[in-house]
Amino acid sequence: xxxxxxxxxxxxxxxxxxxxxxxxxxxxxxxxxxxxxxxxxxxxxxxxxxxxxxxxxxxxxxxxxxxxxxxxxxxxxxxxxxxxxxxxxxxxxxxxxxxxxxxxxxxxxxxxxxxxxxxxxxxxxxxxxxxxxxxxxxxxxxxxxxxxxxxxxxxxxxxxxxxxxxxxxxxxxxxxxxxxxxxxxxxxxxxxxxxxxxxxxxxxxxxxxxxxxxxxxxxxxxxxxxxxxxxxxxxxxxxxxxxxxxxxxxxxxxxxxxxxxxxxxxxxxxxxxxxxxxxxxxxxxxxxxxxxxxxxxxxxxxxxxxxxxxxxxxxxxxxxxxxxxxxxxxxxxxxxxxxxxxxxxxxxxxxxxxxxxxxxxxxx
Amino acid sequence: xxxxxxxxxxxxxxxxxxxxxxxxxxxxxxxxxxxxxxxxxxxxxxxxxxxxxxxxxxxxxxxxxxxxxxxxxxxxxxxxxxxxxxxxxxxxxxxxxxxxxxxxxxxxxxxxxxxxxxxxxxxxxxxxxxxxxxxxxxxxxxxxxxxxxxxxxxxxxxxxxxxxxxxxxxxxxxxxxxxxxxxxxxxxxxxxxxxxxxxxxxxxxxxxxxxxxxxxxxxxxxxxxxxxxxxxxxxxxxxxxxxxxxxxxxxxxxxxxxxxxxxxxxxxxxxxxxxxxxxxxxxxxxxxxxxxxxxxxxxxxxxxxxxxxxxxxxxxxxxxxxxxxxxxxxxxxxxxxxxxxxxxxxxxxxxxxxxxxxxxxxxxxxxxxxxxxxxxxxxxxxxxxxxxxxxxxxxxxxxxxxxxxxxxxxxxxxxxxxxxxxxxxxxxxxxxxxxxxxxxxxxxxxxxxxxxxxxxxxxxxxxxxxxxxxxxxxxxxxxxxxxxxxxxxxxxxxxxxxxxxxxxxxxxxxxxxxxxxxxxxxxxxxxxxxxxxxxxxxxxxxxxxxxxxxxxxxxxx
Numbered sequence: 038x039x040x041x042x043x044x045x046x047x048x049x050x051x052x053x054x055x056x057x058x059x060x061x062x063x064x065x066x067x068x069x070x071x072x073x074x075x076x077x078x079x080x081x082x083x084x085x086x087x088x089x090x091x092x093x094x095x096x097x098x099x100x101x102x103x104x105x106x107x108x109x110x111x112x113x114x115x116x117x118x119x120x121x122x123x124x125x126x127x128x129x130x131x132x133x134x135x136x137x138x139x140x141x142x143x144x145x146x147x148x149x150x151x152x153x154x155x156x157x158x159x160x161x162x163x164x165x166x167x168x169x170x171x172x173x174x175x176x177x178x179x180x181x182x183x184x185x186x187x188x189x190x191x192x193x194x195x196x197x198x199x200x201x202x203x204x205x206x207x208x209x210x211x212x213x214x215x216x217x218x219x220x221x222x223x224x225x226x227x228x229x230x231x232x233x234x235x236x237x238x239x240x241x242x243x244x245x246x247x248x249x250x251x252x253x254x255x256x257x258x259x260x261x262x263x264x265x266x267x268x269x270x271x272x273x274x275x276x277x278x279x280x281x282x283x284x285x286x287x288x289x290x291x292x293x294x295x296x297x298x299x300x301x302x303x304x305x306x307x308x309x310x311x312x313x314x315x316x317x318x319x320x321x322x323x324x325x326x327x328x329x330x331x332x333x334x335x336x337x338x339x340x341x342x343x344x345x346x347x348x349x350x351x352x353x354x355x356x357x358x359x360x361x362x363x364x365x366x367x368x369x370x371x372x373x374x375x376x377x378x379x380x381x382x383x384x385x386x387x388x389x390x391x392x393x394x395x396x397x398x399x400x401x
Numbered sequence: 402x403x404x405x406x407x408x409x410x411x412x413x414x415x416x417x418x419x420x421x422x423x424x425x426x427x428x429x430x431x432x433x434x435x436x437x438x439x440x441x442x443x444x445x446x447x448x449x450x451x452x453x454x455x456x457x458x459x460x461x462x463x464x465x466x467x468x469x470x471x472x473x474x475x476x477x478x479x480x481x482x483x484x485x486x487x488x489x490x491x492x493x494x495x496x497x498x499x500x501x502x503x504x505x506x507x508x509x510x511x512x513x514x515x516x517x518x519x520x521x522x523x524x525x526x527x528x529x530x531x532x533x534x535x536x537x538x539x540x541x542x543x544x545x546x547x548x549x550x551x552x553x554x555x556x557x558x559x560x561x562x563x564x565x566x567x568x569x570x571x572x573x574x575x576x577x578x579x580x581x582x583x584x585x586x587x588x589x590x591x592x593x594x595x596x597x598x599x600x601x602x603x604x605x606x607x608x609x610x611x612x613x614x615x616x617x618x619x620x621x622x623x624x625x626x627x628x629x630x631x632x633x634x635x636x637x638x639x640x641x642x643x644x645x646x647x648x649x650x651x652x653x654x655x656x657x658x659x660x661x662x663x664x665x666x667x668x669x670x671x672x673x674x675x676x677x678x679x680x681x682x683x684x685x686x687x688x689x690x691x692x693x694x695x696x697x698x699x700x701x702x703x704x705x706x707x708x709x710x711x712x713x714x715x716x717x718x719x720x721x722x723x724x725x726x727x728x729x730x731x732x733x734x735x736x737x738x739x740x741x742x743x744x745x746x747x748x749x750x751x752x753x754x755x756x757x758x759x760x761x762x763x764x765x766x767x768x769x770x771x772x773x774x775x776x777x778x779x780x781x782x783x784x785x786x787x788x789x790x791x792x793x794x795x796x797x798x799x800x801x802x803x804x805x806x807x808x809x810x811x812x813x814x815x816x817x818x819x820x821x822x823x824x825x826x827x828x829x830x831x832x833x834x835x836x837x838x839x840x841x842x843x844x845x846x847x848x849x850x851x852x853x854x855x856x857x858x859x860x861x862x863x864x865x866x867x868x869x870x871x872x873x874x875x876x877x878x879x880x881x882x883x884x885x886x887x888x889x890x891x892x893x894x895x896x897x898x899x900x901x902x903x904x905x906x907x908x909x910x911x912x913x914x915x916x917x918x919x920x921x922x923x924x925x926x927x928x929x930x931x932x933x934x935x936x937x938x939x940x941x942x943x944x945x946x947x948x949x950x951x952x953x954x955x956x957x958x
Binding site: 144158159167169177180185189237243244251279282285292295313 | 444515613746749752753763764768771774775779819828829833862866872873878881884892
């Protein structure tokens with residue numbers, strides 16, 4: 038791990054610098070493509086909604102030797118005409134989903150299943166959902182979503198600045214769109230647990246973005262006073278400085294989620310744990326991606342439009358020549374630059390190191 | 402320089418003391434409340450939950466009021482309590498009129514609870530105008546008599562005795578046990594029966610279960626076309642003359658005369674007695690079936706006894722081949738009154754204790770594995786500092802456990818599967834606070850600062866990041882909690898709770914612990930395994946032990 042430690046330090050001082058911001062058009066295009074694919078798969082295939090949203094019932098019988106055929110036979114014996122999806126979960130469980138049925142029909146099905154599989158009726162796990170229920174929880178989730186976005190924009194505008202709030206929200210919407218798109222494309226079931234997952238992604242994606250933005254803010258403070266680097270360069274440096282944290286955080290957040298996913302899917306089959314962790318798994322990945330590749334480049338784009346920042350960019354360009362510029366834009370590793378050779382003042386923060394490296398390169 | 406910036410934040414002993422006090426307080430509260438185990442949700446221990454939504458009848462939107470829902474909650478609570486199942490719960494979620502009522506009953510009461518809470522229990526006594534067999538008449542005519550004429554079909558043959566048994570001796574002493582299965586056809590339409598009602602009656606097929614759902618909402622002042630509960634007959638009924646609200650008491654008794662079945666004995670209040678006396682004395686001389694008074698519960702006819710003489714004693718019986726449980730449930734429902742609103746069952750979930758136990762185990766296993774992986778990773782990556790995050794997570798874990806104990810007792814917090822998922826997800830968010838702090842700390846070391854001053858300056862920067870990021874997390878959980886229903890709320894609650902715990906731990910444990918640790922030789926000296934080794938971090942100026950002591954002397958001054 039010591040190698041990552043030194044990689045971390047190189048990233049921190051800008052000896053290793055990955056150009057996230059300069060190549061932003063590439064990332065925008067990539068994200069745009071993903072969103073397009075998401076939109077198409079949403080339009081063509083739509084979301085595979087669970088019974089909680091479209092209404093219906095689900096019955097689970099746990100007993101050794103259960104089979105789909107027997108379950109279907111039991112269902113047929115009730116004479117209830119509804120769509121039936123039966124599937125086995127593990128080796129000793131069968132799960133039957135039906136369309137919208139009444140309470141009486143649900144009781145008839147329970148009785149038929151109890152008879153067919155010779156189990157006590159009360160051991161059959163049942164869920165009956167009315168047809169209007171899904172619409173109701175969907176509305177609530179949407180209200181929650183909009184309230185959340187609104188409050189967060191306000192909060193981030195106060196805690197940071199409005200442009201950061203906008204960039205963060207765009208990144209969040211980006212994450213949700215792509216996650217939903219993946220759900221449509223693969224055809225995973227969307228249940229209330231999935232919605233919990235989606236909503237958590239919102240919080241998580243913002244959380245991740247906030248950590249990066251905090252560093253950006255630190256690096257760009259008092260930037261317009263000098264002519265050392267443009268906003269984009271300072272922001273890019275911030276992303277690189279927090280890269281190790283982003284990777285560590287994502288890994289650490291993914292580890293428990295992955296364990297829920299595997300335990301949930303492995304032991305229980307379908308259910309709350311699996312649905313939730315799957316949404317989180319997909320969302321965490323896109324959340325980490327967007328805070329680095331979408332939120333910060335977008336923030337830089339927004340700021341570069343400001344007259345003060347454009348003036349700064351001109352000053353920086355005038356100060357440096359063509360060779361200096363490449364050090365910022367290239368994704369090359371400047372491992373050759375010796376850190377020890379640089380003079381160092383005790384209170385210096387990260388960004389000040391980068392221009393020093395540039396001056397050094399200029400001399401070369 | 403760094404120490405000048407942060408003179409006040411370094412009182413590790415005091416912060417740790419605060420944390421210790423919080424622990425002692427929580428522990429003592431838990432002991433005093435004798436809260437020994439976490440309250441588990443139904444999905445983790447098995448049981449039935451029913452979510453009811455107020456049904457908004459078109460044109461009667463104003464009926465759904467906060468007061469009506471409150472009243473419904475208290476009535477349903479009384480009904481559920483009459484079951485005598487410990488730890489049953491009736492709560493309403495949401496705000497204003499947009500609320501759901503959630504009923505949770507642990508154990509195996511499944512079907513019974515669903516029926517008990519769902520019925521509106523609007524009891525009405527209506528005079529029978531027309532009655533007949535349940536099915537659609539084979540040759541419908543303008544007259545209502547067709548359907549009412551006895552037909553010796555196989556179906557009829559089966560249903561007739563059953564009706565006879567169900568609708569036996571009802572309205573108190575005077576009513577004789579006369580079978581009322583079939584009735585002579587009225588020669589003309591009785592007063593108050595319109596051709597539209599006849600058409601509706603003819604079209605109604607009571608043999609289909611879908612037409613026998615009832616559900617209340619019938620107009621007391623209008624006539625009613627209704628099925629009976631068992632699906633053997635159908636009726637055209639006059640407007641209601643005695644209402645459920647005029648009942649003063651109800652009890653389940655064993656019917657001594659009528660074959661030993663269970664029945665429900667009703668007592669009317671003053672108004673009810675008068676009204677019932679009026680209707681019975683008026684219909685007694687009419688031809689059948691108009692001399693019958695139907696007892697209608699939630700739009701379904703429970704029984705329709707023939708009245709032999711006027712009943713003025715102020716009591717009545719409802720029979721209908723009830724079991725003991727059914728009759729006592731019905732008596733309870735009637736005793737506590739009708740719900741002021743009709744409700745739809747939004748969701749009914751029945752989870753067996755086996756599945757509950759499975760889900761609990763899976764949740765705990767997933768949490769355990771997740772925690773273990775996080776601990777391993779942080780130990781591998783942060784070495785000695787990893788031990789700090791191990792300690793912090795352990796403290797956070799025990800604090801969460803204590804809080805769920807205390808909150809379970811004090812505000813009835815129950816841990817559900819979604820809640821466990823929230824806890825597991827929060828492992829990541831909690832660990833991230835440490836990562837933010839550690840990375841800042843290491844950045845400061847890279848800047849060439851002494852470890853002791855790096856802890857302080859790194860902390861000041863990390864603190865801001867952690868506060869802002871956790872605020873976003875808190876906003877998310879608070880809004881989720883207020884806008885969502887069911888499982889989402891449990892998730893939001895634990896997520897919000899653990900975010901607060903995270904803040905507490907970082908401020909009162911992690912930071913003070915690191916401050917203390919860098920005073921030790923192992924951490925402060927930058928041992929290669931401490932995770933703070935300046936060489937390994939690639940610090941620009943190798944930290945000399947002397948310089949770090951110099952810094953700290955300023956700090957402590």
